[in-house]
Amino acid sequence: xxxxxxxGTGGTLPIPDRALSSVYxxxxxxxxxxxxxxxxxxxxxxxxxxxxCMDGLLLTHYHGDHCTGLAGLLLSLEKAGRxxxxxxxxxxxxxxxVEGLCVIVPPLSYPVMLHEIPATGGELDAIGLKxxxxxxxxxxxxxxxxxxxxxxxxxxxxxxxxxxxxxxQVWKRLQEGETVRAGGGIYTxxxxxxxxxxxxxxxxxxxxxxxxxxxxxxxxxDLLILEGMYGTEDKRPQALxxxxxxxxxxxxxxxxxxxxxxxxTHFSTxxxxxxxxxxxxxxxxxxxxxxxxxxxxxxxxPKDEEPAWISLF
Amino acid sequence: xxxxxxxGTGGTLPIPDRALSSVYxxxxxxxxxxxxxxxxxxxxxxxxxxxxCMDGLLLTHYHGDHCTGLAGLLLSLEKAGRxxxxxxxxxxxxxxxVEGLCVIVPPLSYPVMLHEIPATGGELDAIGLKxxxxxxxxxxxxxxxxxxxxxxxxxxxxxxxxxxxxxxQVWKRLQEGETVRAGGGIYTxxxxxxxxxxxxxxxxxxxxxxxxxxxxxxxxxDLLILEGMYGTEDKRPQALxxxxxxxxxxxxxxxxxxxxxxxxTHFSTxxxxxxxxxxxxxxxxxxxxxxxxxxxxxxxxPKDEEPAWISLF
Numbered sequence: 209x210x211x212x213x214x215x216g217t218g219g220t221l222p223i224p225d226r227a228l229s230s231v232y233x234x235x236x237x238x239x240x241x242x243x244x245x246x247x248x249x250x251x252x253x254x255x256x257x258x259x260x261c262m263d264g265l266l267l268t269h270y271h272g273d274h275c276t277g278l279a280g281l282l283l284s285l286e287k288a289g290r291x292x293x294x295x296x297x298x299x300x301x302x303x304x305x306v307e308g309l310c311v312i313v314p315p316l317s318y319p320v321m322l323h324e325i326p327a328t329g330g331e332l333d334a335i336g337l338k339x340x341x342x343x344x345x346x347x348x349x350x351x352x353x354x355x356x357x358x359x360x361x362x363x364x365x366x367x368x369x370x371x372x373x374x375x376x377q378v379w380k381r382l383q384e385g386e387t388v389r390a391g392g393g394i395y396t397x398x399x400x401x402x403x404x405x406x407x408x409x410x411x412x413x414x415x416x417x418x419x420x421x422x423x424x425x426x427x428x429x430d431l432l433i434l435e436g437m438y439g440t441e442d443k444r445p446q447a448l449x450x451x452x453x454x455x456x457x458x459x460x461x462x463x464x465x466x467x468x469x470x471x472x473t474h475f476s477t478x479x480x481x482x483x484x485x486x487x488x489x490x491x492x493x494x495x496x497x498x499x500x501x502x503x504x505x506x507x508x509x510p511k512d513e514e515p516a517w518i519s520l521f
Numbered sequence: 522x523x524x525x526x527x528x529g530t531g532g533t534l535p536i537p538d539r540a541l542s543s544v545y546x547x548x549x550x551x552x553x554x555x556x557x558x559x560x561x562x563x564x565x566x567x568x569x570x571x572x573x574c575m576d577g578l579l580l581t582h583y584h585g586d587h588c589t590g591l592a593g594l595l596l597s598l599e600k601a602g603r604x605x606x607x608x609x610x611x612x613x614x615x616x617x618x619v620e621g622l623c624v625i626v627p628p629l630s631y632p633v634m635l636h637e638i639p640a641t642g643g644e645l646d647a648i649g650l651k652x653x654x655x656x657x658x659x660x661x662x663x664x665x666x667x668x669x670x671x672x673x674x675x676x677x678x679x680x681x682x683x684x685x686x687x688x689x690q691v692w693k694r695l696q697e698g699e700t701v702r703a704g705g706g707i708y709t710x711x712x713x714x715x716x717x718x719x720x721x722x723x724x725x726x727x728x729x730x731x732x733x734x735x736x737x738x739x740x741x742x743d744l745l746i747l748e749g750m751y752g753t754e755d756k757r758p759q760a761l762x763x764x765x766x767x768x769x770x771x772x773x774x775x776x777x778x779x780x781x782x783x784x785x786t787h788f789s790t791x792x793x794x795x796x797x798x799x800x801x802x803x804x805x806x807x808x809x810x811x812x813x814x815x816x817x818x819x820x821x822x823p824k825d826e827e828p829a830w831i832s833l834f
Contacts, residue, residue: 221597222563246559246593250535270625276593279622280559283585284534304624309592311621312583 210235210337210358210408210507214499215251217482219414219437219452219474220273226501227251228273229414229474231433232262235358238335241265241281242354242412248277249284254502259288264334266341267298269351269415270305278309282316290318297323297332297341299350325352329421342425344416347451353413355425360509361385365402372399408507408516411467414474417448418457426465430507430516434458436472436498439485443476452476455485459492468515473499523548523650523671523721523820527812528564530795532727532750532765532787533586535560539814541586542727542787544746545570548671551648554578554594555667555725561590562597567815572601577647579654580611582664582728583618591622595629603631610636610645610654612663638665642734655738657729660764666726668738673822674698678715685712721820721829724780727787730761731770739778743829744820747771749785749811752798756789765789768798772805781828786812 211234216227228245232252239262241248252259262285268274285294296306302324323332327350329342340355364383369376374395378388387396411426414435426432437452438444447454453461455472462470470493475482482498489496497520506519524547529540541558545565552575554561565572575598581587598607609619615637636645640663642655653668677696682689687708691701700709724739727748739745750765751757760767766774768785775783783806788795795811802809810833821830 221600222566222593224563224567227563246590247563250537250540250560253535254537272592272596272625275625276589277559279585280535280589287534308621308624311618312585312588 209509210410212410212505212507213251213255213257214471214473214501214503214505215255216245216247217473217475217499217501217503218245218273219435219476221477222247222273223477226475228276229268230277231412231473232257233335233337233356235335235337237261238263240335240337243268243274244277244281245273246276246280249280251501252281252284255504259285260290262290262294263292264295264297266334266339266352266354267296267302267305268353268413269299269346269349270301271349271415274415275305275309278306279313282310282313282320285318286316293319293321295321295323295334297325299325299352300327301350340425342413342421344413344422345419345451346415346417351415353411353416353422353425355429356410356412357407358409358507359407360405361397362401362405363403364397365400368402369400374400406510406516408509410507411465415452417451418453418461422461423464426461426467429465429467431469431471431505431518431520432458432462432465432467433471433473433499434461435474436479436482436485436489437474437476439479439482443478455489455496456492459489459496462493462496468495469518469520470496471499471505471520472496522822523669523723525723525818525820526564526568526570527784527786527814527816527818528568529558529560530786530788530812530814530816531558531586532748532789534790535586536790539788540564541589542581543590544725545575546648546650546669548649550574551576553648553650556581556587557590557594558586559589559593562593564814565594565597568817572598573603575603575607576605577608577610579647579652579665579667580609580615580618581666581726582612582659582662583614584662584728587728588618588622591619592626595623595626595633598631599629606632606634608634608636608647610638612638612665613640614663653738655726655734657726657735658732658764659728659730664728666724666729666735666738668742669723669725670720671722671820672720673718674710675714675718676716677710678713681715682713687713719823719829721822723820724778728765730764731766731774735774736777739774739780742778742780744782744784744818744831744833745771745775745778745780746784746786746812747774748787749792749795749798749802750787750789752792752795756791768802768809769805772802772809775806775809781808782831782833783809784812784818784833785809
């Protein structure tokens with residue numbers, strides 16, 4: 209199971225009840241943040257999933273609305289008693305940005321490790337997720353989208369276990385991923401693996417024009433979280449100038465990628481009620497939703513050939 | 522008239538409905554901020570007094586809860602179309618702190634001027650206020666309190682005006698501070714000044730132990746805004762260790778200084794309801810209040826020998 213909370217759904221500037229961009233992902237009690245705009249630490253406090261269990265932060269890019277909450281976040285982790293390493297991934301310039309923002313942060317009780325993502329993107333692992341960072345088009349500055357995959361182990365095949373003479377008493381431990389010594393052999397789940405099973409795939413990408421990498425990495429995902437910076441066609445000149453997307457453009461990306469759902473976020477302050485544009489957007493991609501600050505979404509492994517279950521439905 | 526809004530009343534970390542330390546002062550439509558913790562820009566937006574009219578920021582010190590909102594504030598001023606100089610005053614190290622926090626801020630549409638306050642304090646003028654920065658005791662780091670005075674012109678003396686032969690038609694302009702040419706002479710209010718009149722004095726000082734400078738500069742002020750970091754006597758060891766004050770200690774300072782009112786702010790996250798400690802605190806200083814986020818206080822010039830009128834009463 210993968211859960212996430214839309215901590216902040218605002219773009220550019222925060223407004224009352226709409227904090228700046230941030231998503232809290234949770235898998236097996238461990239947390240990972242995507243972006244950290246102003247308001248993130250108070251959003252986490254309101255959510256109640258905790259600071260201490262948070263292992264890292266992915267930064268899409270270094271515009272203020274995506275990283276002004278960083279110093280506060282690190283201070284909150286400190287107060288929560290974190291002592292394990294905290295990892296931060298981001299585009300080129302990460303060290304300069306973190307050092308700058310942390311000019312007012314005293315030495316921390318835990319190590320912070322920085323991982324600069326190459327301009328062409330790259331792969332990284334965090335809290336059990338396989339994540340592919342891919343470059344997007346935000347007007348010439350380095351900016352990434354993230355394709356986030358929660359893998360699932362293959363089915364346990366009792367016939368193979370029997371054939372290998374593995375006693376039934378240790379089957380459960382094998383299923384849970386343990387390496388087991390039994391009947392003179394050493395076995396892992398791999399040795400008794402049956403049918404492969406699909407995991408869960410989520411794509412997060414805001415602050416981009418529609419582009420080839422976005423089309424490529426959104427394909428066949430279960431859920432897309434894309435930006436709905438502007439609601440209406442008359443805002444196209446702003447979208448082009450500021451390198452953002454209209455609701456309709458995000459929906460076109462979803463229409464091509466065919467996920468189970470599209471969740472829009474990163475709304476311009478000029479949008480009072482994002483839901484007002486849903487009806488029109490759903491004409492392009494029917495399974496579109498608009499996120500609200502504090503909204504929690506759960507994604508569960510699919511059954512057989514079905515798509516992953518998403519609590520939006 | 523001097524108005525202020527308690528934008529954030531939280532210390533150390535923000536919690537839902539209690540943003541980090543910040544006060545918005547307003548005189549004649551011009552704004553000045555004291556401190557700028559995370560949440561300040563959204564507090565200003567909620568308040569509605571505007572960004573563009575804000576001329577400067579006083580920083581007491583560089584702990585995160587007092588300055589993490591700086592980059593966001595500067596970005597909000599930019600979006601509001603500010604083109605006049607924005608002034609920032611703060612202790613030694615100001616340039617390093619502002620440059621660090623602004624690592625993610627692109628070149629701004631308005632100049633930012635930095636004014637480092639000497640370790641011993643100093644005087645500064647902003648939005649018609651005469652401000653004395655005085656050093657306080659926050660554990661060895663440079664930290665200032667501010668004694669803020671809104672002066673008032675002397676009374677207009679009609680007898681002096683008549684004696685000088687100034688025609689009645691221009692009295693009003695003289696009263697409003699204009700330099701007036703009349704009957705062959707050039708006059709200012711100074712020439713027709715009668716009785717001196719008291720202005721309004723407000724002291725803002727959080728993040729300190731009780732100390733001599735605090736006692737000295739709080740004397741005879743109309744209103745004190747002091748910290749109520751901890752509510753109860755059993756928190757004295759923390760107050761000593763972290764260089765903060767108990768409610769009772771702030772009230773003792775007020776008892777000595779004898780202002781019209783004491784407003785407590787900068788509450789520890791461990792304090793759920795600051796009002797719960799009011800009754801006890803009022804035994805030391807009866808005219809004590811606890812601030813809430815978004816609370817607006819108005820101070821008006823006194824009538825005759827009365828103290829300034831404060832909307833808390």
